[in-house]
Amino acid sequence: MTTALQHHIDADDLPGAIAAATEAVRRGPTDKAARYRLAELFCANGELERADAQLSILLNQAPELQRRISLTRHLIRAEAARQDWYRAGRPPDLLREPSDAIRLHLEAGVKWREGDKAGAASLYAQAETARAPKVGKGFDDFRDLDDATGGLLELLTMDGRYLWVDLAHVAGLDFVPARQLLDLIWREVRLTLDDGTTGTLYMPAIYAAIAPDTPAFRLGRATDWQEQAGLVLGKGQRCFLLGDQAKPVLDLTSLHFTPTGG
Template identity: 40%
Template sequence: MASAHELLKSGDLQGAVTATTAKVKASPSDLESRWLLAELLVLSGAVERADGQLDALMNLEPRSAVAATPLRQLLRAETARREFFSDGRVPELLDGVDDAVRARLEAFVLLRAGDVAGAAKIVEQAEVQRPAIAGLIGSKPFTDFRDLDDITAGVFEVLTRTGKYYWIPMNRVELIEFTPPERPLDLLWRPARMVVRDAFDAQVHLPAVYGGGALRGEDDASRLGRRTDWIGADGEAVVGVGRRLFVVDGEESIDMMSIESLEFTLA
């Protein structure tokens, strides 16, 4: 029988959840399996069940709270993020955020309400207002950088270890240094050091998978960032499902998992 890690590597997320659930039921005190189950449940979208596994983990071994507590805060941030996409809950914003960011929030409200034309018009105006930002991907220079998703085009989605979900304007970011993935959850939320002008220099997590699945559902390939699909036709505001992609200099697309560092030249 294939192990959970083998199933996950093959893209069978639900199979990995089933296998790990069986292992935990057979050996409830197996802390490593219970932790893996919590991570797999988050990947599959079952955030509340994942939180329950962390609660059980801390009851079995109180010392595990050192690792479990920060993860529970990230679960709260992820819950807020999902509520943005499903219910329109507004993310946390920095002081002095520009009008282009607020315009994209307004566009998403219209999109959720079914006003596709209205959302497209606002997104088009916001793109005109979006400042081009130059910098380096590793050692490779660029003159402009944006998310391919029209709603998050000029921002980074950020989850903090204090349970907050932020939209950080790209033109406020000085540096992002990504940590190489080590655990399954690193495929969903990339750990990184982020330096933001006049705000913070901190360890955060950046979602590597789009939140658009809340609008239409998603499969294992989307949840694991193995594929990118788009909601929206030509001339409409486009929302991503699956692997997050950026566009560099208006031409080259690059996925977040392939980036080691980003340094921006601020105006």
């Protein structure tokens, strides 16, 4: 990455970074690294179609990068499905039959989009009241600080699906250290379920219910909280309640939970 481009990113100047990356591709249209960087920046800026277009060109230029490009394009597809839930009500995929918590969240999401915010808030409150604390070593609870997610995990799969997983079914989360720009928006994590099933997935690091409207929020450099109809909703980097502390998702490393026997 060039010094100028890194300077723009460090300064939370996404438009400047995109302009610099676009110029780099214009000057060197066969520069594979430059084109991939531009695709990453489009992803961070929420311009998923433009990112996918750059990756399509890159795949033709560099078929040897097919595996990396395919993964990124599948994550773009999964993120688009996630946006469809928040904007149009397209439901997420599930790994199991929907739990009571997931049913309540699905119903609440429908009511919220219909404008019945009080009805949605009531359903979210029911889900939180019914939720058992998620206990682990050194902490007595773990949940998303955003009430619209609460006791659920949003996850993206390597084959392009958007998932919800009830935290009640999770035995462990092992996060992979961030290595590239995309890791700031889609955090790689090894998920272990209570039946021993494991898999590598990606956790969206940026909240979607309230769209990030500045580069700092889009890059996960900031989090803001808004109260609507008695609910606390996040904008920017996702944060969890770990015991009595707020923990940004980009700071998480490894979490292992105490079996409930349920």
